[in-house]
Amino acid sequence: MSLIELSEQELVRRQALEELQKLGINAYPAEKFEINATTSEILTFYNEESKNYQNVSIAGRVMSRRIMGSASFAELQDEKGRIQLYFNRDSICTGEDKTLYNTVFKRLVDIGDIIGVTGYVFTTKMGEISIHVSDFKMLSKSLRPLPIVKEKDGQLFDAFTDPEQRYRNRSLDLIVNPNVKETFIKRTKVVNTMRNYLNEKGYLEVETPILQPLYGGAAARPFKTHHNALDQTLYMRIANELYLKRLVVGGFDGVYEFSKDFRNEGMDRFHNPEFTQMELYVAYKDYYWMMDLVEEMVEQVALAVNGTTQVQVGDNVIDFKRPWKRYTMYSAIQEFTGIDISQMNEAELRETALKLKVGIDETMGKGKLIDSIFGDTCEAKLIQPTFIMDYPIEMSPLAKKHRTTEGLVERFEAICNSKEICNAFSELNDPIDQRQRFEGQLELGKRGDDEAMVLDEDFLKALEFGMPPTAGLGIGIDRLSMIMTNSASIQDVLFFPQMRAEKKAAKDDNEKYTALGIPAAWVGVIQKAGYNTIEQLKNANPNKLHQEMCGLNKKLKLELPNPKIEEVKVWVENIS
RNA sequence: GAUUCAGUAGCUCAGUAGGUAGAGCACAUCCCUUUUAAGGAUGGGGUCCUGGGUCCGAAUCCCAGCUGGAUCACCA
Numbered sequence: 019m020s021l022i023e024l025s026e027q028e029l030v031r032r033q034a035l036e037e038l039q040k041l042g043i044n045a046y047p048a049e050k051f052e053i054n055a056t057t058s059e060i061l062t063f064y065n066e067e068s069k070n071y072q073n074v075s076i077a078g079r080v081m082s083r084r085i086m087g088s089a090s091f092a093e094l095q096d097e098k099g100r101i102q103l104y105f106n107r108d109s110i111c112t113g114e115d116k117t118l119y120n121t122v123f124k125r126l127v128d129i130g131d132i133i134g135v136t137g138y139v140f141t142t143k144m145g146e147i148s149i150h151v152s153d154f155k156m157l158s159k160s161l162r163p164l165p166i167v168k169e170k171d172g173q174l175f176d177a178f179t180d181p182e183q184r185y186r187n188r189s190l191d192l193i194v195n196p197n198v199k200e201t202f203i204k205r206t207k208v209v210n211t212m213r214n215y216l217n218e219k220g221y222l223e224v225e226t227p228i229l230q231p232l233y234g235g236a237a238a239r240p241f242k243t244h245h246n247a248l249d250q251t252l253y254m255r256i257a258n259e260l261y262l263k264r265l266v267v268g269g270f271d272g273v274y275e276f277s278k279d280f281r282n283e284g285m286d287r288f289h290n291p292e293f294t295q296m297e298l299y300v301a302y303k304d305y306y307w308m309m310d311l312v313e314e315m316v317e318q319v320a321l322a323v324n325g326t327t328q329v330q331v332g333d334n335v336i337d338f339k340r341p342w343k344r345y346t347m348y349s350a351i352q353e354f355t356g357i358d359i360s361q362m363n364e365a366e367l368r369e370t371a372l373k374l375k376v377g378i379d380e381t382m383g384k385g386k387l388i389d390s391i392f393g394d395t396c397e398a399k400l401i402q403p404t405f406i407m408d409y410p411i412e413m414s415p416l417a418k419k420h421r422t423t424e425g426l427v428e429r430f431e432a433i434c435n436s437k438e439i440c441n442a443f444s445e446l447n448d449p450i451d452q453r454q455r456f457e458g459q460l461e462l463g464k465r466g467d468d469e470a471m472v473l474d475e476d477f478l479k480a481l482e483f484g485m486p487p488t489a490g491l492g493i494g495i496d497r498l499s500m501i502m503t504n505s506a507s508i509q510d511v512l513f514f515p516q517m518r519a520e521k522k523a524a525k526d527d528n529e530k531y532t533a534l535g536i537p538a539a540w541v542g543v544i545q546k547a548g549y550n551t552i553e554q555l556k557n558a559n560p561n562k563l564h565q566e567m568c569g570l571n572k573k574l575k576l577e578l579p580n581p582k583i584e585e586v587k588v589w590v591e592n593i594s
Numbered sequence: 595g596a597u598u599c600a601g602u603a604g605c606u607c608a609g610u611a612g613g614u615a616g617a618g619c620a621c622a623u624c625c626c627u628u629u630u631a632a633g634g635a636u637g638g639g640g641u642c643c644u645g646g647g648u649c650c651g652a653a654u655c656c657c658a659g660c661u662g663g664a665u666c667a668c669c670a
Contacts, residue, residue: 026639027604027621082631089627104628129620142628165605166620168631175631176606176619182662183605194605238669283669284595293670377667438670469669494670508670518661 027163034126035159043122045159051077051134058098064139064147071139074149076101077157079193080131082166085124091148092127094135099196102148103135109152123154130160130193167194181507185515198510204323205499205511209276211322212296212493215315221272221298226261228254228278234477235259235416237469238281241291254280259416259490260477262299263445266488267480271301276495287507288437291516294495303489305428305444309405312432312440312491313340316403316498323502331435331504334401342432346408347392354396359388367391381466385412400433415455415471417443418487435501440493447488449481534592540581552593 024032038045055074064071078096088107093100107119127133137151168175177195178184184191184198191198213223231250233240235257245252258277265273276296285291300308320327320338327339345353348360359370367387371378376394378387388410396406407430408420417427428444446452456473463470499511509515530552531541564586 025604025621030621084629084633085626086629086633087626089629091629102630106627108627142630144628144630146628146630148628163604163620166631167605168619170631173631178605180601180605180662236670279670281669284667286668287664289669295670441670492670497670 025163028161031128031159031161031163034128035161038122038126038156038159041117041122043156045156047155047157051075051155051157053077053134056098057094057096057101060101060139060149061099061147066141073136074139075134075136076149077134078132079160080127080129080133081164082168083127083129088119090123094133094149095193102142102146103137104140104142104148104150105154106150109150110154122156127156128160128163129166130162130164131156132158132160164190165194181509182517185509186517188513201499201503201505201510202513204503205495207323208319208499208502209296209495211319212315213276215318216272216274216298219272221274221300222270224262224265224270224273224275226255226258226265226275226277228280230255232472232474232476234471234474236279236281237413237471239283239468241280241282256281257295257492258297259492260474262297263485263488263490264477264480266299266301267483267485271486272299274298285516287509288497290496290508290512293508296491296493296495298491298493299445299488300490301486301488304487305407305430305442305489308442308489308491309344309407309430312405312442312493313342313403316432316439319498319502329502329504331501332506334435336402336435336501338403342403342405344405344407347388347406347410348408350396350400350406351388351392354399355391359391381462383412383462383465383467385410385414386467389413397433398436401435403432403434403439405430405432412458414443415459416446416452418446418448419451437497437501438494439497439501440491442489442491445485445488445490447481447485449478452481453478534589535585536589537581 035045052075055071055076057076057078060071060074060076076094076096078094081093081095081100084091090105092103092105094103105119105123107116110119110123111117133154134157135149135151135154137149137153140148140150142148165176165178167177178191184195217223229243229245229252231252233253233256235255236259238256240253240256243252243254244250255277256279258275258279262273262275274296276294278292279295280292281289282291283289298311300311317327317338317340320329328335328337330336348358352358355374357370357374359367362370364384364387367384368378371387371391374391374395376390378390382390392406400406407428408423408426409417409429409431411417411419411425411427414427414429417429420426420428427446430442431438432440446455453473456471456478459471460473463472496508496511499505500508503511505511528538528541531544532538534552536544564581564583
């Protein structure tokens with residue numbers, strides 16, 4: 019990177035780095051720095067009477083500095099929080115040489131630098147627990163200025179809030195917005211709690227392919243890629259259901275996987291192209307059994323994350339305490355619309371949907387119509403965790419036919435805060451029925467449903483060997499994390515949400531400029547003036563260009579000899 | 595995809611009869627031995643998102659585009 023592309027503040031920091039080097043200080047030392055305390059630990063356990071923490075060694079990032087002559091205060095932020103540091107010139111520089119304080123601390127340490135300090139803990143006159151620094155060491159120099167977020171009585175000042183900047187620059191977001199860290203710690207707690215719960219039950223965590231020759235297990239459009247050596251199309255998985263069931267066939271009676279799945283569909287605050295699901299399959303169980311498991315597991319998650327079954331989400335308090343309300347899909351629609359659709363055929367459903375102003379289209383079969391009616395009339399009203407059971411067979415090609423009711427399958431979803439958080443079935447293990455269902459999907463595909471499933475012969479072959487009756491579950495980790503952390507957007511529970519690529523101005527190589535006779539030192543200047551390509555330079559007014567170059571030379575204090583106007587004209591004319 | 599709002603200094607934001615671009619924090623220089631978002635003084639810092647247009651003159655008005663937010667529709 020050329021120096022002229024840097025802001026003044028970045029230049030100042032690079033100069034400070036050079037000065038440190040001149041003083042013999044390595045701003046990026048290799049050796050470890052011994053730490054024996056954390057900020058939160060000191061703030062919690064320091065006690066003035068017992069005089070503990072009188073020899074602490076702690077490291078972190080300098081977040082603020084207040085310098086007043088030979089005494090200064092700074093704030094140090096480590097992983098756990100912040101603590102105030104007190105620097106006194108004569109404590110840090112016990113001899114005659116006051117360079118460490120006067121030059122290194124006061125002039126060469128910037129906000130954002132990572133330092134290690136040793137000293138003792140005391141309480142200031144203002145009553146704030148602080149570290150009296152006896153020595154400090156530069157551990158990493160920060161070359162970019164940090165947005166300074168200040169906080170007083172819970173009110174934030176100058177907060178770094180622009181979502182685009184925050185998501186594109188998550189490191190910075192985490193440094194200056196401490197509550198962001200909290201959200202991700204909670205997300206990990208969600209996952210760990212589930213994993214512990216499942217391991218305690220003796221289920222086996224497994225891994226299955228992400229690159230798949232056929233995609234399946236869900237209704238979604240996939241990402242497509244290509245393997246060169248095999249010269250074969252591969253898809254990134256949209257679900258791992260079919261592979262996990264093949265493991266159940268193989269004799270694992272309880273298997274689960276936390277899986278990144280990929281769906282090539284729209285993006286908004288509930289959808290990211292890659293997302294995480296936990297899928298679980300347990301042999302010899304059914305969907306009623308699985309409902310009990312979901313209730314118990316999610317209740318434990320809520321307790322682990324927030325210490326209570328009640329979670330504030332937006333304007334609502336959601337209570338995960340068992341048992342949750344249970345509806346069948348038909349009874350839910352009847353409850354919220356007063357209409358019994360359980361006996362309707364496709365034409366009647368279409369008519370009902372139109373009457374209820376439900377969005378439908380020509381490609382929809384009976385199952386999708388019912389799902390649409392349910393989605394539009396019921397979901398918004400389901401805030402507390404609720405199970406919706408018994409879905410139409412047409413939209414659930416992997417679920418087992420209902421044990422008593424024709425046309426339905428044994429499937430449930432848990433809906434919470436109007437969003438699906440899990441989906442589960444008594445898994446279809448009849449290989450002949452499964453083949454027919456896949457064939458039905460192929461029909462839907464021909465009608466234009468681009469999410470219809472494809473027929474997977476390998477999976478069918480496995481089923482033909484015999485799969486025990488099995489209960490299966492998929493639970494959305496991102497959605498669950500959003501609820502558990504009261505996050506309005508999926509981007510807030512993903513460290514690095516997918517973003518559109520930032521557009522960068524195209525620039526020609528330096529050689530193209532020097533080939534015209536332009537001195538290399540001036541190339542950066544010309545580009546800074548806005549002539550990033552030879553094509554742009556071709557149309558430049560030489561007089562204007564000359565003035566801009568001289569102006570930047572002066573402004574940036576480059577002290578280059580200014581070119582003659584004739585030379586500039588020749589450069590521009592040379593472009594053919 | 596539709597609608598709508600927005601893009602000005604490192605950060606948060608002002609900026610209308612179209613007429614030399616502002617504040618606070620951050621940064622620099624100087625003064626100061628304990629400050630609680632902020633000690634005092636002085637100073638530097640801008641492609642006003644990009645490209646066209648109108649105009650003597652555009653951050654401002656018009657058109658197009660880019661990017662993002664919000665709401666809605668579809669997938670988890």
